[in-house]
Amino acid sequence: MKILIVDDSKAMRMIITRSLRQAELGELTLFEASNGAEALACVASDQPDLVLTDWNMPTMNGLELLQALQAQGAPPKVGVVTSEGTVAIRHAASSAGAAFIITKPFTPEIFRAALSPVLR
Numbered sequence: 150m151k152i153l154i155v156d157d158s159k160a161m162r163m164i165i166t167r168s169l170r171q172a173e174l175g176e177l178t179l180f181e182a183s184n185g186a187e188a189l190a191c192v193a194s195d196q197p198d199l200v201l202t203d204w205n206m207p208t209m210n211g212l213e214l215l216q217a218l219q220a221q222g223a224p225p226k227v228g229v230v231t232s233e234g235t236v237a238i239r240h241a242a243s244s245a246g247a248a249f250i251i252t253k254p255f256t257p258e259i260f261r262a263a264l265s266p267v268l269r
Contacts, residue, residue, distance in 0.1 A: 185209025
């Protein structure tokens with residue numbers, strides 16, 4: 150499984166990476182991008198199976214990334230990892246095509262529960 154982690158915080162990308170490894174989801178190949186624009190380039194070159202994106206980022210935020218991926222057709226599955234789990238954000242993310250939303254703080258078990266149905 151190839152997963153692209155998109156977050157403007159290097160520290161958060163490292164925390165997500167560690168949590169994914171601890172979730173024991175099988176063999177994972179992980180890539181990183183620091184904003185949505187970088188993520189679009191990574192999706193084109195690396196063709197991940199799943200994109201995990203933050204909601205608030207400079208240059209291109211998570212919603213804009215979701216919309217851009219949908220516009221390209223046949224997008225990878227996308228999950229949102231955010232500190233803002235409001236009803237409005239959850240609705241906007243799911244309406245834009247997000248497969249799931251994980252709110253911070255999270256645990257490896259939360260990742261396992263959210264990703265297991267998506268990885269089937």
